[in-house]
Amino acid sequence: MHSIDVFHRELTNELDERGFSTYTLDWVATVKIPEGMSVEDGLEYAYRWTQNTDGSWSRRIGNDSNPNVVCYKTKQIKGRIYGLRSSMVGDVFVVDSDMDQQYKVAMFGFEHSPKAA
Numbered sequence: 001m002h003s004i005d006v007f008h009r010e011l012t013n014e015l016d017e018r019g020f021s022t023y024t025l026d027w028v029a030t031v032k033i034p035e036g037m038s039v040e041d042g043l044e045y046a047y048r049w050t051q052n053t054d055g056s057w058s059r060r061i062g063n064d065s066n067p068n069v070v071c072y073k074t075k076q077i078k079g080r081i082y083g084l085r086s087s088m089v090g091d092v093f094v095v096d097s098d099m100d101q102q103y104k105v106a107m108f109g110f111e112h113s114p115k116a117a
């Protein structure tokens with residue numbers, strides 16, 4: 001395994017035909033996975049390094065900074081730049097840009113979810 005693309009779910013202001021909120025998937029980062037890791041370990045690695053536990057993963061601040069993470073987004077509010085949120089349940093991780101290798105972040109671990117997007 002070489003990389004995992006991280007997509008965060010973002011709510012829209014629209015409702016579906018059942019009245020539920022809809023969402024889009026926003027490609028926020030790619031995480032380069034160290035050689036020799038299994039898919040499961042690679043997913044856990046990508047999840048860990050897209051968490052704000054001691055700094056900001058997206059702004060490379062503190063102990064959450066990792067040179068293997070390439071962040072594609074910033075959040076700007078009233079001219080001020082903020083870091084992105086942590087990955088969470090419902091977000092989608094794609095292994096090696098293969099859309100058949102999609103995994104949704106679950107309550108515990110990941111669920112294989114081909115073509116989840």
